[in-house]
Amino acid sequence: MDKLRTVIVDDHPIVIEGLRNLLSHEDNIDIVEGFCKGRELLSYMRTHRTDMVLLDISLPDINGMDLCLMIKEISESTLILILSNHTERSIILQTIQNGASGYLLKNSSLPELRKCIDEAVKGNICYSREVIEIISRPSKNASEGPPKLTRREKQILAMLAEGKTSQIIGEELFLSPLTIDTHRRNLIQKFGVKNVAELMMAASRLGIVG
Numbered sequence: 001m002d003k004l005r006t007v008i009v010d011d012h013p014i015v016i017e018g019l020r021n022l023l024s025h026e027d028n029i030d031i032v033e034g035f036c037k038g039r040e041l042l043s044y045m046r047t048h049r050t051d052m053v054l055l056d057i058s059l060p061d062i063n064g065m066d067l068c069l070m071i072k073e074i075s076e077s078t079l080i081l082i083l084s085n086h087t088e089r090s091i092i093l094q095t096i097q098n099g100a101s102g103y104l105l106k107n108s109s110l111p112e113l114r115k116c117i118d119e120a121v122k123g124n125i126c127y128s129r130e131v132i133e134i135i136s137r138p139s140k141n142a143s144e145g146p147p148k149l150t151r152r153e154k155q156i157l158a159m160l161a162e163g164k165t166s167q168i169i170g171e172e173l174f175l176s177p178l179t180i181d182t183h184r185r186n187l188i189q190k191f192g193v194k195n196v197a198e199l200m201m202a203a204s205r206l207g208i209v210g
Contacts, residue, residue: 022113072098085105101124157187
């Protein structure tokens with residue numbers, strides 16, 4: 001398998017250098033570049049294949065949440081893992097909704113980062129242990145009822161419950177698999193879960209799917 005061409009984006013050059021050294025011996029990762037600004041990354045991505053971005057939230061020009069959307073506009077297949085000191089639940093969930101595949105705090109261990117990269121490659125959403133604890137707490141304004149879903153989200157949730165893939169759902173609804181994946185990601189975010197299996201359990205528990 002080709003190594004993941006990986007770019008690190010952080011406003012502290014010492015963090016970039018530290019991550020570069022930390023990951024230099026990994027079999028599946030090739031750190032090809034490091035940037036301190038979001039716009040530098042976007043410019044680079046327009047002319048270079050980028051398989052994965054390790055991204056901080058706090059940047060001098062674009063915040064990491066918005067940058068996730070911009071990265072996905074250039075390259076839908078690029079994996080984004082957030083490495084940040086921000087612990088706000090809303091920020092964590094928003095980055096996932098905007099296209100990130102995972103969120104880790106900067107005090108995470110190398111094994112945690114390694115595990116998250118493996119999960120992201122498999123197409124799963126992944127979090128470090130501390131982040132799981134943060135998003136597991138009910139938000140202050142969360143009601144006890146189920147999350148509000150659009151008609152399309154209810155439709156896709158029901159089809160996921162039948163075990164259908166994004167490809168099949170897309171064909172049946174005349175939508176692209178990427179659009180279905182976006183809806184699936186939004187459902188995962190709305191229910192505050194990590195993957196489709198947990199989504200099904202949560203939806204079943206709330207009586208939304210049988």
